[in-house]
Amino acid sequence: SLPKNIQEEVDELMEIFPDCDPNYLYDKLEEHTNDKERLKNIAMELFEYKNYPKLKDTLDERKRQAKHNQIQHLQFEMESFLVRFPDPMGTFLKADKEMTPSYKDHAMQQLRREYRQLKKSYITKVLETHNYHYHLSKKEIEQDIVNITANSRKLRKQPLSEEECQLPREPDEFFYYEKLFSENEEEIKRYLHDKKQVYELRLQEARDNGELMECQCCFDEECLFEDMAACPEGHLFCKTCIRRSSEVVIGEGKTDFKCLNGSCSEKFSLAILQHVLPTNVFSIVLKKMQEEEIKMADIPDLVSCPFCSFATIMPDQNDKVFKCLNPDCLKESCRLCKEPNHVPLRCDEVEKQGETDMRTYIEARLTEAMIRRCHRCQKAFVKEFGCNKMTCTCGASSCYVCRAEDIDYNHFGDSNCNEGDMNKLHREEMLQAATEARDKYLQDHPEAAEINLKYDPLQHIQEFQGLQEGGDDGQDEEYDEEDDEDY
Numbered sequence: 001s002l003p004k005n006i007q008e009e010v011d012e013l014m015e016i017f018p019d020c021d022p023n024y025l026y027d028k029l030e031e032h033t034n035d036k037e038r039l040k041n042i043a044m045e046l047f048e049y050k051n052y053p054k055l056k057d058t059l060d061e062r063k064r065q066a067k068h069n070q071i072q073h074l075q076f077e078m079e080s081f082l083v084r085f086p087d088p089m090g091t092f093l094k095a096d097k098e099m100t101p102s103y104k105d106h107a108m109q110q111l112r113r114e115y116r117q118l119k120k121s122y123i124t125k126v127l128e129t130h131n132y133h134y135h136l137s138k139k140e141i142e143q144d145i146v147n148i149t150a151n152s153r154k155l156r157k158q159p160l161s162e163e164e165c166q167l168p169r170e171p172d173e174f175f176y177y178e179k180l181f182s183e184n185e186e187e188i189k190r191y192l193h194d195k196k197q198v199y200e201l202r203l204q205e206a207r208d209n210g211e212l213m214e215c216q217c218c219f220d221e222e223c224l225f226e227d228m229a230a231c232p233e234g235h236l237f238c239k240t241c242i243r244r245s246s247e248v249v250i251g252e253g254k255t256d257f258k259c260l261n262g263s264c265s266e267k268f269s270l271a272i273l274q275h276v277l278p279t280n281v282f283s284i285v286l287k288k289m290q291e292e293e294i295k296m297a298d299i300p301d302l303v304s305c306p307f308c309s310f311a312t313i314m315p316d317q318n319d320k321v322f323k324c325l326n327p328d329c330l331k332e333s334c335r336l337c338k339e340p341n342h343v344p345l346r347c348d349e350v351e352k353q354g355e356t357d358m359r360t361y362i363e364a365r366l367t368e369a370m371i372r373r374c375h376r377c378q379k380a381f382v383k384e385f386g387c388n389k390m391t392c393t394c395g396a397s398s399c400y401v402c403r404a405e406d407i408d409y410n411h412f413g414d415s416n417c418n419e420g421d422m423n424k425l426h427r428e429e430m431l432q433a434a435t436e437a438r439d440k441y442l443q444d445h446p447e448a449a450e451i452n453l454k455y456d457p458l459q460h461i462q463e464f465q466g467l468q469e470g471g472d473d474g475q476d477e478e479y480d481e482e483d484d485e486d487y
Contacts, residue, residue, distance in 0.1 A: 434457050
């Protein structure tokens with residue numbers, strides 16, 4: 001174990017920097033063994049630079065490595081494979097699914113690895129034919145390879161080396177499962193065929209003996225007892241109906257799995273749900289139920305993280321900062337307003353997410369309003385002073401005021417484009433853009449109608465440096481042929 005004084009100092013630093021990797025803190029303390037003020041100095045350094053390694057990043061990397069090893073060393077086990085892929089033929093023998101770039105890289109490299117004498121162009125063509133599905137492409141190559149002659153243009157002069165056909169560093173989970181399927185396809189087909197035959201025999205036997213049951217939801221009259229499940233009141237339904245209804249409930253974010261009989265108030269048990277739902281879905285249901293139970297328990301001083309499901313008891317009402325201890329989160333938030341930690345600002349001084357979205361939307365429109373773009377080469381520019389006839393480096397000309405294209409100086413003779421006060425012009429454009437942007441944002445986000453921006457661009461346009469009335473010295477009141485603005 002760590003020396004007591006170092007462990008205590010690590011704990012103290014973790015109180016201040018809960019998102020820091022404790023191993024990093026220990027190493028830092030070890031580096032400053034002879035420094036009597038090491039705790040203070042390290043804390044000051046972390047406060048100043050804030051570039052310390054995060055605990056979440058460390059844990060994520062460990063998880064990534066563990067997942068990496070698990071995926072690359074998958075072992076085939078029939079029952080668990082079929083739990084994950086109940087319809088393996090439909091999953092792996094159809095080429096309609098669009099595959100990810102990661103999967104495609106794996107499929108390419110694996111086929112090059114297995115058929116090192118074949119040219120990449122040939123393998124690519126086969127993959128493209130099957131929408132980059134590895135197993136289907138491999139089956140075509142297997143059928144085709146017996147007809148490839150020694151002088152075929154599909155063959156390389158030299159087989160690929162080990163280095164040239166390495167699989168991508170970041171493993172693609174679905175690819176490795178498809179590789180398992182490819183290696184065990186015949187065994188899976190036999191197993192499913194035998195299982196179907198046994199089921200058909202049992203179904204016929206039950207039919208002959210009058211033992212078939214009826215689902216009270218879909219009214220299928222040919223269900224075996226093993227196909228059925230019941231609520232505590234004994235209402236029988238086929239497992240398919242229970243699974244489908246449960247998936248609808250989960251999709252709605254609820255955990256209330258009521259009996260499918262409209263007049264029954266009972267709910268399906270966890271044992272039933274575990275039996276009919278996929279393992280990963282059932283895990284989500286359990287987690288959601290636990291969260292609901294904690295909320296309904298009405299535990300005094302219980303505070304929940306606004307970013308995940310973690311909750312803890314905080315009896316000290318003066319403690320305003322909630323420090324999440326969920327390794328997948330580790331965020332700090334305000335106990336009162338549920339926003340990210342904003343100490344030392346008060347809650348009413350902090351811009352909420354909805355306000356930030358609205359403000360940045362308006363600010364982006366303001367920027368667009370000020371910037372001109374060359375109609376020929378799309379180069380962006382903003383004019384501060386000089387003539388209103390703008391000439392781009394590509395040779396295109398335009399009017400800075402009305403934005404007319406390909407003009408000459410005659411344009412300014414009978415127009416209102418002789419404006420020389422750029423501050424006034426920009427201010428008017430920004431005010432118009434801000435008003436239009438606010439109206440457009442509220443039209444697209446009606447829920448933001450009650451938002452009062454703490455930092456409203458509309459209110460601050462007049463305060464922008466250089467945009468005050470009368471701030472121009474009048475040096476460009478008229479255009480000058482000798483002072484054509486070049487950009």
